[in-house]
Amino acid sequence: MLPPRILRRLVLAPLVIVATVFMLVTLPFWLVVTAAASLRLPPPQRRGLRFVWFGVAWLTLESAVLIACLWLWVAGGARRRERHYGLIRWFLSKVYAAAVRIFRLTVEVEEPDPTPEERAARLTRPVIVLSRHAGPGDSFLLIYLLLAVYRRRPRIVMKAALQYDPSLDVVINRLPNAFVPRRSGHRHVVEEIHRLAATMEDQDALVIFPEGGNFTPRRRRLAIRRLEDKGLTEEAERARGMDHLLPPRPNGAITAIEACPTADVVFVAHTGLDELITIGDVWRRLPFSAHITAKWWRVPAAEVPAEREDRIRWLYDHWEQIDAWITAQRLART
Numbered sequence: 001m002l003p004p005r006i007l008r009r010l011v012l013a014p015l016v017i018v019a020t021v022f023m024l025v026t027l028p029f030w031l032v033v034t035a036a037a038s039l040r041l042p043p044p045q046r047r048g049l050r051f052v053w054f055g056v057a058w059l060t061l062e063s064a065v066l067i068a069c070l071w072l073w074v075a076g077g078a079r080r081r082e083r084h085y086g087l088i089r090w091f092l093s094k095v096y097a098a099a100v101r102i103f104r105l106t107v108e109v110e111e112p113d114p115t116p117e118e119r120a121a122r123l124t125r126p127v128i129v130l131s132r133h134a135g136p137g138d139s140f141l142l143i144y145l146l147l148a149v150y151r152r153r154p155r156i157v158m159k160a161a162l163q164y165d166p167s168l169d170v171v172i173n174r175l176p177n178a179f180v181p182r183r184s185g186h187r188h189v190v191e192e193i194h195r196l197a198a199t200m201e202d203q204d205a206l207v208i209f210p211e212g213g214n215f216t217p218r219r220r221r222l223a224i225r226r227l228e229d230k231g232l233t234e235e236a237e238r239a240r241g242m243d244h245l246l247p248p249r250p251n252g253a254i255t256a257i258e259a260c261p262t263a264d265v266v267f268v269a270h271t272g273l274d275e276l277i278t279i280g281d282v283w284r285r286l287p288f289s290a291h292i293t294a295k296w297w298r299v300p301a302a303e304v305p306a307e308r309e310d311r312i313r314w315l316y317d318h319w320e321q322i323d324a325w326i327t328a329q330r331l332a333r334t
Contacts, residue, residue, distance in 0.1 A: 002160055002181075005169075013066050013166040020059040027056060050102050057098040065091050065167040069174075084174050085153055091167070092144040103290045109145065110295040125301070126200035127152070128256045130315075131268035132245055132322055133209035138270060141292065142207060152205040155196045157189055176204075186212075186251065193252045197259035206256055206263070210248035210315070215274070223247050238316050242323040244274070250312045257304060257311065264301050269322040270294040271329045293329055297321070 003011070023030070034048035068087055072080070099105040131142055139156070146152040160179040163169040172179070176199065178192035197206050213219060220239070223246050227236035239247035257265065272292035297318065305311045 002163060005173075008163065008166065008169055012164065013170070016059065016066060016166050017063045020056075020063040023056050023059055027052075054098060054102045057102070058095065061091055061094050061098075062165075062167045065171065069167075069170045079174070081153070081175055084171055085147065088143070088171055089147040092140060093148050095140065096144050096148075099290075105290045105292070107141065108291070108293045109149075110293070112298065124202050126202060126204045126206070126260055126263040127266050127298075128197065128253070128260065128263045129154075129205050129207045129266045129268060130210055130248075130253055130318075131207065132215075132270065133211045133213060134215050134244075134270075134274045139207075139209075141270070141294075142268065145294075146205050146207070150205075151203070153203050154205050154207050155200070156207045157192045157196070160184075186249070190251050190255050194255050194259045197256040197263070200260050200263060205266075206260070208252050208256060210250070210253050210319075211246035212249050213246070215244060215246050220246055235312070235316065238320065242320060244271075244326045245319055245323050248315050248319050250315050253315060254308060254311050262301055265299045265304055267297045267299070267318045267322065268294065269296070269325050271326045274326075295325060 002008075030052050031049065034052050038048045065087060069084075072083060072087075096105075129142070129146070131138070139158075143154050143156070146154045155176050157178045157180060158172070160181045163173075163179055176196055178196060180189050180192060193206070193208065200206060224236050224239045227233075227239060227247060235247060253265075257263070270292055273290060299318075305314045
């Protein structure tokens with residue numbers, strides 16, 4: 001059970017700062033111990049030093065964000081959204097830079113060449129972003145791209161347990177986002193999506209992961225069986241044809257479109273670290289150089305189907321397109 005907000009502020013937030021100071025003071029010890037332990041492993045598996053460096057960098061940035069949030073609160077700026085979006089942009093930019101240096105991360109984004117009309121519309125209307133959900137840190141990478149590269153103000157529905165992270169807890173709760181308890185059910189998630197979509201302005205971007213979770217073969221089988229049990233034979237058959245994605249749950253996306261009919265829809269695909277789902281996977285199999293390829297497709301609001309059944313087929317059409325793109329990317333790497 002998540003502790004009350006006042007307890008999280010008084011205990012968890014200071015604890016991060018104390019842990020940061022401790023790690024910085026004892027860093028030479030951890031580097032020596034990790035280096036000694038890594039000598040017994042082959043070079044591709046010597047990830048300990050990189051994880052220590054990244055962990056210290058993350059804690060330091062978390063502490064900086066918490067101190068900045070405290071200053072904003074004292075100075076009366078706790079309700080100023082642009083300052084908090086700027087703070088998140090700074091944090092994610094530094095995390096991204098650390099990942100580039102420490103894990104040799106490279107990100108390649110394929111995007112269509114916009115027409116002059118599309119280029120002018122990019123920041124004059126809101127967007128609904130529908131992204132696949134796979135691999136570590138995909139949410140952070142997507143939010144970083146939206147904030148730092150495309151200058152958007154993202155909104156997202158997240159699991160309530162993420163509030164155990166003090167910086168997320170403080171900053172995200174000061175912005176138009178939503179945390180939902182684990183047992184709240186899909187209906188509550190959809191209600192929060194409607195609330196966030198209905199109040200979007202020109203530079204806002206609502207981020208939705210229609211799969212509802214990371215892809216695994218077991219989850220794929222269960223999702224197909226669930227569609228069959230509901231009598232959705234067409235959707236089940238189309239889901240069987242997708243090798244890398246879970247079938248999309250349409251209610252959230254359709255609710256967002258209905259709540260904000262002027263928004264363009266952006267479909268996002270990415271691949272590169274798909275098979276690294278758990279922390280154990282990352283520890284055992286993170287490559288020496290990490291490369292992520294992403295691609296997005298933009299659908300103007302006027303081209304979004306009007307009827308619900310047509311929207312579901314349209315959503316599956318794009319999901320099949322993403323699946324085919326992932327297949328092509330993996331074949332290109334072999």
